[in-house]
Amino acid sequence: MEASVNVVERILGYRFRNWKLLEEALTHSSFTEDVSYERLEFIGDSVISLAISNYLFLAYPRLDPGHLSTLRAANISTEKLARVAVRHGLHRFVRHNAPALMDQVERFVDAVALENDSVVAHGGSVKAPKVLADIVESVAGAIYFDVGYDLEELWKNFRGILEPIVTPGDLEQQPQPVTALFEICQKRGKNVEIQQERNETECIANVFVDGEFIASATSVQKDLAKLEAAKIALNRLAYLIPLTSSSSTMSFYPDEDGNMIIEAAKHRLYELCESKKWPKPVYRIVKDSGPPHEKRFVCAVEITIEGEEERILQMSGYEKSRLKDAQNTAASLMLMALLES
Template identity: 45%
Template sequence: MAEVGGGMRLAVTEIERLLNYTFRDPSLLEEALTHSSYAGHRSYERLEFVGDAVLGLAITSFFYLSDPTLEPRFLTELRIANASTEKLARVAVRHRLYRFLRRICRDLDQLVSKFTDLAMMEPEEDIVQMTYGGTTLEAPKVLADIVESIAAAVYFDCDSDLQLFWTVFRGILEPIITPEMMMEHPVMALYKLCQKHRKIVDISSSFDGSSNTVKVVVDGEVMGIGFSKQKNLARLHAARDALQRLSALQAADREEGDAGAEAEVGAKQKLNELCNKKHWMNPTYRIEQEQGPDHCKTFICSVQVKTEDKIFVISGDSKPKVRVAENSAAFKMLTEVLGDAIIPSCT
């Protein structure tokens, strides 16, 4: 049952003080603080169901309005982080909400007590990591249920006014996990990396009755797999696995790219030498495309070569400098258009 000396009237008063809000219908809060084990009274299960949805919508709306640049997948991750069982359970621990719950379940009391002891030892600065399971013990769902049930009680008492609800309820959810905090997390880092390189990432999950399996698929290929009883932890492990594999692939691509760049160095000079040797006009270059902001521009250049009876034109790859882009075009002219057979000096 609720903490000795408590009582439902005291519980309502304490939570109203915590929220700085007075309920018009205190029975909503009484229902929110009643566990199914407390016979003869309506439990919080219906309110908890609504509260889960309300918190998800309120959190998503908050970030949607705060930052118009956030993409849907980032909004999803922020909602998951701020409304996860692990995060809400720690809200309940921080504000000692379990003591107000009407229940008759000793096993539940012991489980909550054990988790509370572990959670109280967690450093506050690790809030993002805690969101995905910071202790060796999975957060008891009942703790998150209490927060969600109280959220629904506030929402209905506010006549379903989402803005007023957020004004009242946001305070107890602090600290809110922000995009800046999330960017350091493997799941967000994975999204950011794939967005940068224009890759399509998909994260899917399955549950076999005892463990969650999460797969990260990038451009149609499985890049990471994670397993855990906690879905969020499985996502974390899968994201880390994918980041490691993608990093290894990028390193290999860089080595290959470095080899190609080395081959392109001096291509303009070699093309000029060839044209002089063949008595052709000197090659002419032009910028075909210029993209990106001033601090991070890329260029694509083309080169034209006139022989005795033909005109050849080809564009190179996108490069960060005009000179390098011209070398890329010259290298392609030498190797793909004119051919190695007539350019012994380029081998």
Template identity: 30%
Template structure:
């Protein structure tokens, strides 16, 4: 296993190679030193970097919205995706039994190793360096996607607002669907208190509903 390849994918070279090895070592190896402490540190580093990113990107979002967006970015599934982008599974040190148990494909193991790698870079090079690297990774894993639409659940937000304000949940209605199976289009409307607040198109019902919810939210908050 040549960790130089991993460093190349990562875009970062470790001065202290034992830190990198520690970050990639799963506790199943029973070697004493494993990556849980670095994961503890990396988790806090990612919380801050992603929190600050959202704070600056959404200057008008309230604390509750920022927390929700962060929760959707800072979790095992999201980090496992970044870890797979980095091929971390090929480079981690795990026990034979964990190996046979498909450990290299497990979200939890991949996500923890990614957090530990971030913790190790932070220890070695500080916040500025690791922040640049994390921003780069987020862009690479989610290219050309507005984080707003990717990470924020407008349907849930709308439901919370309408329940607080009108004690009712929004109703989504399929107004039209067209196109062949592989290229469907849905037109969906959202009703609150019997009144249509918005309508939107989407390639799936879920997508169209999210867009409806987003528009309705803007109307209701205006």
């Protein structure tokens, strides 16, 4: 274990005065009855929350308490901290006797490897195992004890592990789908209901707007089914986007999967950037799969919004058999996001 401790110390960039604290922080309750990370995780949970709160309060003096709370939640969520553990490979050093639990971890690790964004604010295709977030919190608790309960010293030594910190810009680019769905519909006087049920193997989430069925999604996890159903519903409710001078002439059509797509979206996005004197949109292939005669593509588009504060927005489209169509869906989703902002 001492060798593993040394490796983790190098990952953390921090050398423990009492390395037994780190050993405890990496010990799952299944490994031994004598010690586990649970007590350190208890205190680590609190100190990470307080340290992040301090940082956000000072970094964003104009943010109101509600937005600060949302930003803090995104930075200390299980999804965020689990990705921290994976990014630094901390899961490889957990002492345990729980093969099934580690199978869940490996599935999550594989899913994270396929993600395109460095910041994933609201979860991906596989639910984050809580054990990964627990490990990050327990390690933070161990450092907090080791530095003599000095919160400032903890932050100095631990902030780098938590990078990238989720920013207000990240949340703007990745709005929480369920929240966004309710907000968009409520602004237009429409009632949203998400009904959930479970069959023998999966959870099912169905979205209804004013009593009309809009979308459905399934997952082995209840919250992921709800999240995915909300994403699908948002795409299919494109007609709810408020008509403006730039959108009133836009036409929508359903693709083969039922997603509402803006016609000639790639051309319209180019025109929008040109009219705003922004750089041209940049497209890239984020997924290229299938044999040569059955290729499938997923494309992403990136635009730079110039102004007092330069912002870079990215949006991935749907999987399509033609590169042109994949680019158009990315442009369509980008336009929808810009029109709604």
